[in-house]
Amino acid sequence: MITLNEAEAVDIGLSSVEGKNENEVFQALDSLTGIAEGFLSENEEADARRVILSISDIAQAAAQEKMELVTINSVLAFGKLARIAAKKGYGSILNRTIVETGKLGRTAASSSLEAGSKVAATTMMEIWNHSSPEKKDQEEMVAFSLLLRDIGSAAAVQGMEEALLNAINCLGEVGKKVASESLEAETISTLLLLEEIGNLAAEKYFDEALSSVALSIEDAGKLSFKNKLHEAVLQSQWALETLKIQAEEKALINSPIVTEMALDSFKFPGVRETGESIGKLQEIKELQKKVYSSL
CATH class of the missing domain: 1.20.58 (Methane Monooxygenase Hydroxylase; Chain G, domain 1)
Structure with missing residues (x-):
């Protein structure tokens, strides 16, 4: 050539x-x-x-x-x-x-x-794994999650549930990774994006995708509790409660059960909502807006 x-x-x-x-x-x-x-x-x-x-x-x-x-x-x-x-x-x-x-x-x-979007999300994860979270700054990690959210959201809009599932799995892995590293703001950001994709999955009646979101949130939430990231635990609970309602309203088959079972695993003592929780959530949403505007 x-x-x-x-x-x-x-x-x-x-x-x-x-x-x-x-x-x-x-x-x-x-x-x-x-x-x-x-x-x-x-x-x-x-x-x-x-x-x-x-x-x-x-x-x-x-x-x-x-x-x-x-x-x-x-x-x-x-x-x-x-x-x-x-x-x-x-x-x-x-x-x-x-x-x-x-x-x-x-x-x-x-x-x-569909194949192109799936390869892109998978390749992003491979690139991400070339360096550990502690070597990345907060905005880079938030940007990474936002882009995975975008791939999943676009796939959902186009009716491509397999591509959506792939993006959810990738985003779920990010959630687990940052939670295991005790990066609370990044964990909450990822949980917010998973909830957003979950709502879109419900709108599209994607039962399997919504179930996958719930399981990803549950995994990140449990790691958050283990590492004493109480604000992230709260966000996990809030997200699952919202998605459970969405699943029930759409009369989906499996996801109402999956979200309910996930919620049952979040009966942790000593984790309560505070004014600080709401304030931190708003700060993270503002950070997401700032990062997204620069992409």
Whole structure:
């Protein structure tokens, strides 16, 4: 395959998406990925970031044109670059690949590209696992969860329950991870997003997805109690109570039982609502708005 220079690759990539010439788009993306790898190996972070954004531009255009194989190829390219960035200790590049993968997954889901959206969410988790939560700042972790929420929400709107379930599972893993690290604000943020997706699942009558949300909330809540994150425990209870009502109102089959059983496991003494609980919840919602506006 011919290797293109950066400017050629960007031009050919975008024009080939417009012309739906899949082979030429692949050529452009492969060239750009190789160029980004070269910049990373030469410690040229700014140049690598620029090329990653160019890959994202082409990938976004391809996803909007429903070019699923190109979308998946782009996600895998981000994953490859993330692994290199992690080895080199380039946290900002690692975070950029997460954000661009999440945005691409959201577009893929909005375009009804089920495989593309699932690969994006799974790849995000793989990239996330290249560094532990304590090495990420709070806003990065909140952004990560917001993007997974977006993928799940877009999948739900398009009626893709499998893709929604995949996003829920990923978000649930994040919830468990941050709760196990005693990161209360990040845990509450994830619980809020799980509740949001759960409400959407109920609206779409996705019984299995709503049950999965309830189980994810239960897992994060139990870890929160174990680590004395009382505000997160309260949020788990509130979310499950809300979702139980939603499941019952929609006359779903399994999720009312699952949410009720999950709630039964939250009869913890000494965990009560306070004015501070409400205030902290509002602070986290404001943080989510701030982070989302910068994505």
